[in-house]
Amino acid sequence: MDIWHGVSAVVLDMDGVVFIGRQLRPGIQELVTQLERTETAYHILTNASSSSRQEMAADLGSMGLHIDPSRITNSSELVAHYVRERTGARRAFTLGGGSGLSQALQEVEIEQRDLATLPMDEVNTIARDNAPTPCPLILGWTRDYTYELATKVLRLDRAISDVYATGVDRHYADDTGNLPAVAWLSGSVDALLGRTTINPAKPHPYAMEYVLHRLGRPASETIVIGDSTSDILAGNRAGCKTVLLLGGATPADALVGLTEDRAPWLVIHELTDLL
Secondary structure (H helix, E strand, C coil), X not given: CCCCCCCCEEEECCECCCEECXXXXXXXXXXXXXXXXXXXXXXXXXXXXXXCHHHHHHHHHHHCCCCCHHHEEEHHHHHHHHHHHHHCCCEEEEXXXXXXXXXXXXHCCCEEEECCCCCHHHHHHHHHCCCCCCEEEEECCCCCCCHHHHHHHHHCHHHEEEEEECCCCCEEEECCEEEECCHHHHHHHHHHHCCCCECCCCCCHHHHHHHHHHHCCCHHHEEEEECCHHHHHHHXXXXXXXXXXXXXXXXXXXXXXXXXXXXXXXXXXXHHHHC
C-alpha cells in the first residue's frame, strides 16, 4: 500500500505524536523533513491550550524540532474563533487556559475576565446585578482548580451564557503515564451549573474545518495522525485518511471493539513506519 498516494497535506496531533514528555517521538524529524522536501503541507493541531503558538514552537525547538509557529493551532485558538464567529461575544469569563487562551482571545478581540484573578466581591456584585448581558465561560487546562474557583462559577451561573472548553480529552500522555486533561474541569462545571459544555476542539467538526481551511487542502487529500481515538474521530468525520500512532494516549488493546467512526485507516507503532 502506498500510504502517500494522493496526499497533499498532513495534520499532526502534538502530545503523544510529536513528543511524549520531553522526548521527540522517533521519526518525527525525518517525517517533517520528508514533508518539506515533497512540498506536502502540514500543520500541528493540538488540544493543548495553556501555551501560545510561539511558546509551543519554542518548546519544540528546545527538543530539537524547529517548527514555524504559524504551523501550530492550539485548542484555545479554536475556541476563541468559534466563540467569536458563532456568538459575536466581546467578553468572556475564563477558567484556566494560561497564556494560550489569553493570546487567542486577544487576537479575536474578546475581553478576558479570568476567574482566578476576579475578586470574590466583584463576583458577588455581578451575581447580585443579574448581569444584563451574560457572556461565555471558557474552560482551559489547569492544575489550579479550587473550591473557591468552583464557588465563583456557581455564583456566576446567571451571568454565564454558555460554557465552552478547549477539549474533551480525559487525559494526555507524558513519560510517566496519563494525566488528567480538560474534561476533569468541564465535568465539574457541568455538574455545578447543570449545563453541557460546548467543545469546539477535537473531535468537534469545527476543529478539522478550521485547520483544513488554513491548509487550503481538501479532506480527501489529507492524512490525520493522532494517538487517541478522538483524533481519529475528528479525521474520519472530516473525510480524511486517519493514522493511529500507538504508545501515546492509546494502547494496542484499546483497539478492540472500536466503532467504525473511531476506527483508523492505518495503525502504526512509530512514525518511522510511515517513512
